[in-house]
Amino acid sequence: MSDSDKILFTISKQALQRMPYYLNYLKTTCKGKMQNVSSRLIANTLHLNEVQVRKDLASVSRSGGKPKTGFAVDDLIRDIESFLGYNNVNRAVIVGAGQLGRALMAYTGFENYGLEIIAGFDSNENSIGTLPNGKKVFGMESLKRIRDELNVHIGIITVPAASAQSVCDELIKAGVRAIWNFAPTHLEVPENILVQNENMATSLAVLSNHLAHRMNK
Amino acid sequence: MSDSDKILFTISKQALQRMPYYLNYLKTTCKGKMQNVSSRLIANTLHLNEVQVRKDLASVSRSGGKPKTGFAVDDLIRDIESFLGYNNVNRAVIVGAGQLGRALMAYTGFENYGLEIIAGFDSNENSIGTLPNGKKVFGMESLKRIRDELNVHIGIITVPAASAQSVCDELIKAGVRAIWNFAPTHLEVPENILVQNENMATSLAVLSNHLAHRMNK
DNA sequence: TAGATTGTTAATCGATTAACAATC
DNA sequence: TAGATTGTTAATCGATTAACAATC
Numbered sequence: 001m002s003d004s005d006k007i008l009f010t011i012s013k014q015a016l017q018r019m020p021y022y023l024n025y026l027k028t029t030c031k032g033k034m035q036n037v038s039s040r041l042i043a044n045t046l047h048l049n050e051v052q053v054r055k056d057l058a059s060v061s062r063s064g065g066k067p068k069t070g071f072a073v074d075d076l077i078r079d080i081e082s083f084l085g086y087n088n089v090n091r092a093v094i095v096g097a098g099q100l101g102r103a104l105m106a107y108t109g110f111e112n113y114g115l116e117i118i119a120g121f122d123s124n125e126n127s128i129g130t131l132p133n134g135k136k137v138f139g140m141e142s143l144k145r146i147r148d149e150l151n152v153h154i155g156i157i158t159v160p161a162a163s164a165q166s167v168c169d170e171l172i173k174a175g176v177r178a179i180w181n182f183a184p185t186h187l188e189v190p191e192n193i194l195v196q197n198e199n200m201a202t203s204l205a206v207l208s209n210h211l212a213h214r215m216n217k
Numbered sequence: 218m219s220d221s222d223k224i225l226f227t228i229s230k231q232a233l234q235r236m237p238y239y240l241n242y243l244k245t246t247c248k249g250k251m252q253n254v255s256s257r258l259i260a261n262t263l264h265l266n267e268v269q270v271r272k273d274l275a276s277v278s279r280s281g282g283k284p285k286t287g288f289a290v291d292d293l294i295r296d297i298e299s300f301l302g303y304n305n306v307n308r309a310v311i312v313g314a315g316q317l318g319r320a321l322m323a324y325t326g327f328e329n330y331g332l333e334i335i336a337g338f339d340s341n342e343n344s345i346g347t348l349p350n351g352k353k354v355f356g357m358e359s360l361k362r363i364r365d366e367l368n369v370h371i372g373i374i375t376v377p378a379a380s381a382q383s384v385c386d387e388l389i390k391a392g393v394r395a396i397w398n399f400a401p402t403h404l405e406v407p408e409n410i411l412v413q414n415e416n417m418a419t420s421l422a423v424l425s426n427h428l429a430h431r432m433n434k
Numbered sequence: 435t436a437g438a439t440t441g442t443t444a445a446t447c448g449a450t451t452a453a454c455a456a457t458c
Numbered sequence: 459t460a461g462a463t464t465g466t467t468a469a470t471c472g473a474t475t476a477a478c479a480a481t482c
Binding site for chain 3: 012014015049050051052055066067068069
């Protein structure tokens with residue numbers, strides 16, 4: 001996290017990543033059933049520390065909580081969604097129309113989180129075509145044109161690790177501002193570009209290691 | 218992390234999660250091209266701290282590194298893979314044959330990480346059928362029988378958040394030892410069961426928040 | 435030998451948690 | 459008022475990093 005971030009936003013990445021959990025709990029369990037919710041209840045349900053929850057919520061809630069009452073559920077939902085930018089729809093393109101890329105393009109669940117995947121790109125001509133839910137796969141030469149036309153800010157990388165860096169470079173040249181990287185590799189980017197790694201190998205490592213060594217527990 | 222873990226394994230979850238990055242770098246960049254590699258080179262490439270890399274590698278490498286020489290690439294690959302349990306194939310079942318579940322079943326990339334997805338399960342009869350690469354989707358009533366027959370240890374949850382806990386309970390009752398949870402919700406499990414959360418909403422939160430607030434950077 | 439590189443012990447840093455005063 | 463709950467300041471904890479001695 002750079003210095004300028006720290007000044008503007010006093011929230012850690014960890015805290016930011018807890019927000020979807022709060023949001024899910026509030027929307028599925030609280031909304032409509034109760035007007036207010038206390039940090040203690042949230043903490044107990046999600047198995048977090050009460051103070052941590054209060055700190056997290058304090059950093060995104062406009063109106064704050066009220067002693068003896070807690071936080072207004074509807075306000076909190078609105079504030080978290082606004083903080084996360086789920087109001088603005090974030091348009092994205094996927095580069096790499098292999099199995100994982102196509103799966104993500106076909107997945108409609110992202111819309112709940114304000115993400116709209118517009119199109120896919122692939123350097124292999126055989127991959128070009130149209131997906132079930134109407135998303136097209138283009139050749140790489142169309143990347144910049146389409147990104148510019150539709151003002152896309154997010155690039156999703158689902159190519160093999162070996163070509164991830166060059167794809168990343170192309171996406172940045174085309175103008176995306178943030179990258180969601182599914183390749184299990186480190187990406188080199190300018191300071192003003194955000195890279196979020198979604199490394200399934202990382203999760204699998206935890207699972208697999210547990211099973212290999214800790215079955216006797 | 219429980220106490221018993223600490224005694225047996227002096228490696229943090231963070232360190233464990235860096236292993237796939239080391240492995241990928243070693244296999245794609247070092248293997249065949251150089252016999253030895255120094256922690257400094259790895260650290261520079263992956264943008265990590267040199268001491269951190271040495272500590273991480275020390276905790277998994279049998280032979281350790283040699284002053285002035287570094288670590289033997291092939292040995293290191295073998296040691297990390299063995300530590301991560303990528304040698305044993307870990308069998309898994311998926312519960313929830315919606316879009317995400319089917320996508321994961323169709324994805325063959327997991328085999329590189331020692332994971333083999335055997336079958337899918339869904340409570341909705343309409344979802345039952347066969348996938349392109351031969352994986353079948355069964356009704357929930359077959360879960361325990363198939364898990365027992367094939368000695369499956371990993372359960373993957375790709376149902377909506379609202380039903381994730383009950384699916385989790387069923388998986389544990391059926392006998393799985395570790396759960397890979399794609400639902401954006403906290404799961405309640407006995408102490409001896411490992412839950413690894415793969416929450417895409419969490420990653421999206423980081424991206425989306427960045428774009429909503431930090432575009433001016 | 436000198437220098438590169440490892441592995442370990444101590445210092446730093448940041449996040450979490452505890453203690454507590456403020457407030458409805 | 460008394461008690462529940464918030465928000466903040468201080469203490470703790472664990473991971474990262476720096477310093478350095480050991481070794482090839």
